[in-house]
Structures are given as structure tokens and as C-alpha cells.
Amino acid sequence: MFDAAREKTRLWLLILIGVVATLLGQTHAREIFAPSPDESGEIAASTPASTGEFYDGDRYDVPDSLLAANSGARWNNGWRTADGKFASPNGAGRSGAAAEQSVWDAVAQKPGWSVIEGQVGVRNASGQLRYYDGAAVSPRGRVIGLEVKSGSATKTPAQRAFDSGVNTQNPAIGVGQNQGLEIGRSLEIRR
């Protein structure tokens, strides 16, 4: 019985050594586990595709292959414009720049629905301030705060906390140019 167990362990060890040897034969372990640009926020200098394409070897410089279709947008701890603002890699302008307008258009197309365009400022019962990316008005007059997210963007913890506390019994109240507005619900829309 002990012989069988020892044989089984030896077999597993051999498999493990074989796998490690194969991996080492293909590339350096550091490359395998190196974070992708998405994770690290910088371009790993050791990736074969990027080697030799740097302008001056600076690790934050970007090879041509990593310049976006959006002229001027380049990878620098996320796709960014030359002045450091987040940008869309695929189109002109800033990340999500056109997303709000396309959401407003989509809501307005629904029969009976209307849109309050522009930023909509509201406060909740505890006085916290939140700006929505516009608001949808249902045919029955209910106002829904819109949070438009594009790409992989997600709500911040503060936005999530605010939205979870808003309901029809406990609405957020409009402030400033949105006085008189009651938002009883919010909706995150991905574009």
C-alpha cells in the first residue's frame, strides 16, 4: 500500500517538473506573471512586442503599437490624452465623452419618456451631494438618475453607497438648478 502511494507521489512530482521545465523553456517566468498593462498601469519593458520600440527607453513611453486610434491617446496608467486625462482608445475625445448624449437620445426615443440633460445635482437625506449624468422622466413623472459608464469604468464606492440609499420613500432632492426634483431611483447604464 505504501509503495503505491510513493509511486503516485513520484508521478505527480514528475508531472510538476515537466510543466515547470516546459514553461521555462518557452519564456522567462517573470514574463509569464508580469502584469498586463491593464493591471500594472505601465508597459512591461520585457514583452517581445514592445522591445526596441521605445523612444528613449523610458518605461512610461509607449510604442507605436500601443498608440490608440484616437490620435494623442496613449497608454499611461490607463488610456490618456497628452495632458493626462483619461481617453478613449477608439474614438476622438475623452473616455465616455459621447456616452451621455447617446444615452439621453436612447431614453428620449422611448414613447412617453423624457430626459433632463446635463448634470443633475441632488442631495440625500443625510445631506450628501451627488451628480447624475442626466435624468430620465417616466411617463408617470418618476425621475430616475442616470449614471453613464463606458468601457470598464464602474461606480465609485461613494456613488454605490449613495444610490443604495435612494428609493421612492427616501428620495434624493434636487439642488441648485435642479431644485424641485425628486429622484427615487438611479440606473447605471453601460455604453
Place this chain on the structure above:
Amino acid sequence: MRSQKEIKADLLAALNAVGDEAFAGMGFKRRKGSLDYIRTIRDAQQTIAFAVDWLPKYQLGEELHLHPAMHLAMKPVTEAALRLVAGNKMLLANAPDIIVNQPIEFTAPKSEHVRWFASGFDQMKAKVAEIGVFVRKWVIPFLDELTTPDDLIGVYERADERIMKQRHWYLFVAAAHLEKGCKSEALAVLEGNLGAPGLRKRYSTAFETLDPKQ
């Protein structure tokens, strides 16, 4: 890129150059440095507010997005509404003076809706002039029908789609009835629109004011 202060100065200059005259022709006046045009007709104070998003992130390259709103206030209705909710302003969205605050586009068919972006003084002048034309065509005919508590009741009764009907809108309609001394009509408005169990609980003060037996 210009600062918000510089852009606002241009907008105010544009309002001064073309807006003031256009809106004066419709009975509105603007205080110096203000973005609001106000007129008073009978019981109503009506405002066209030039709501602005400065340097909008959703339209890069433009300095501002004008999305004007119309406000309606009626002092007698506000006073009655506050009596109705026993002074609890939160039931009136913490803005008892504002019966309606909605984008001016709501008064027009969707096919007429416009997005007004502008950069620089000349564009701002052109957009302000366009807005003046829009207001004259679509907003004024509606505002002319909203000058007394009776008008408010009329808009409710004909289910006019040009007005945004949030829940507290029905409190203001009930208040318009109350202001005329018509408690039963006021109660009927509440029963018809805020009578569901959850809503009745939230607006219980208003129900109790009109019918203490409830």
C-alpha cells in the same frame, strides 16, 4: 482653455446683447449678472432659467451646454401646499416655492428638441437668439395658460403632457383646490394619485389635513 468665469462673462454679454430684448418682448426681465428671466402674471411668477453645464465633458471642445428650464411659482398655491403638508417641506421636494422646474423642451414635441452647445461670444449670441425663438414658439403659449390656481387645476384635469408630473405635483394641484376652499376636490386629487398604500403612508399628513378622520 478659458476659465468658467471668462465663459460666464461671455454668456452674460450674449444675454445682454440679444437675450434681454427678445425676452423683454415676452414680458421677462433679467437682473444684472443673473441667468434667469422672470415675469409675473396674475398669481404666477414664471422664470426661464438659463441652466448651464460649463465645459461639458460630454461635448469636448465646447465651452458650455445651455439647457434652459422653466420654473413656475404661485404664492397662494405654495402657502396652501405648506398648510396641506403641515410645513413639511421635504414632501414638496424641499422647494415649496417651485411648482414646476423642467427643461423648456418638455413643452415642445420631441422632433423639435435641440441641444444648444456654444463656444465664444458669437456662438453664444446665436444660441441665445435661437432659444428666444424656441421659447416664444413653445414655452410662452404654455406659460400663458399657467397664471392662476385655476389654470393649474385645468392643466391637471386635461392631463396636459407638457408638464412633468412628479408626486408632489399632485400636492400642488390639491393645494390649488384647497386655496379655493374645495377640500373634497383636493382630497379626490390625492386619493386618485397618491392613494396607494405606500404613498398614502408617505403623504399621510396631507390626507389628514384634508380629512382628519383618516
